[in-house]
Amino acid sequence: MISAMTPQSAPPVHPLASPFTTEAQPASTGGRRVGVLLSHGFTGQPASMRPWAEALAAMGYAVEVPRLPGHGTTWQDLNTYRWDDWYAELRAAHRRLVDRCDVVVLAGLSMGGALVLRLAADKPSATEVAGVVVVNPAVASKRLDVKLLPVLKHVVPSFPGIADDIKKPGVSEHGYTRTPLKAVHSMMQAWPGLVRDLPQVTAPLLYARSSVDHVVDESSEPLITSKVSSRDVTVLRLPESYHVATLDHDLPLLIEESAAFIARVTSD
Template identity: 65%
Template sequence: RTVWADWYGEVERSLDKLLADCDQVVVGGLSMGGGLALRLAADRRPRDVAGLVLVNPAVGTSRKDVLALPVLKHVVPSLPGIANDIKKPGVTEHGYPRTPLRAAHAMMVAWKVIRADLPKVTAPLLMFRSAEDHVVDPSSGRLILSRVSSRDVTERILENSYHVATLDNDAPAIFEESAAFVRRVTGP
């Protein structure tokens, strides 16, 4: 049984390990990992996070059924997993078969904190967002772009991938653009 602060604590520890060995760190995240990356950039000194690369980041949803999570998590332990939202034929994400509702509720609690901290994000930001994502609501991306204080912001819409875009048709473009972004924000 973990809460979102446990997940975030692991992200912070990982950043600290990287900073012990690296002059600059660019933080990336997919889905909830993108939300945690945003929180890290908001929470740490600007020099700790040289840039952010986010893929279909989750910071909220317009779905009304999540409002039942605080109660439902005590009645139903889990629901079918949400893995494999991939457009590319023959590609499989090795996700969990079930989604624990306590974890889903913890994520919902994290969203409130992350959204409140978005104006503190000043790091350069590269965000990839799938035009068709069956997991993360498009409102997440719009909210991030409207609230961060970063001056260097690039959004790329992925026309040929679903949620797990890093395993999907647009993956090569994500990797190429991310590498170019890292070179640019960490360059001499």
């Protein structure tokens, strides 16, 4: 899908929203070129993933954190993009990693978790998707107003924002203060197809879930963990974090556990 924004009228990108990319250091990863693709969430931007990305890069992994279309600019800009646009950007970043690495692991936060699960369902190759890490992923919601989105999106352009659900004081993911309804409806329209195809996910899965999450409710966890076909599913609890756990108190735990997972699933 092509955005209605033209290059001349495109809004400026937030200073912290630049994509993050590093090269693999095989000497640090057992001689293999290991890539890790990280995807930020809806209304967020690469800044929400950067500390995690930098930690993995320091371990020798090739890391890609793309900026999904419409993110890191304005919520109005995001409202001109849809799920297929975000997925296309993620697939392109994945292809770049596959082309320069021996094996690739996927990871994502919130909507980013749903996107990497979609990619894992579409790419069953063990080298292209050696493992999947999801943090508070969203593939369902108990919110009643979700059923009204097909009408509401034509009446009001946005709802209050969902950014910065972070327990740690003084931390921001620099997300939007408003939630664009046409864009969020597109995301939710993709959920049923993804849930249907979750049995196609055969790669090892690390599922990280915050004990308190004010954005994504508990309905997604049983859907994902029970429907994937992988026989290697690990659930990691994050007791001191809210939704954006990638910037919260449990970040060190997430880094430690995800690094151990990546090392395990990419070993010869």
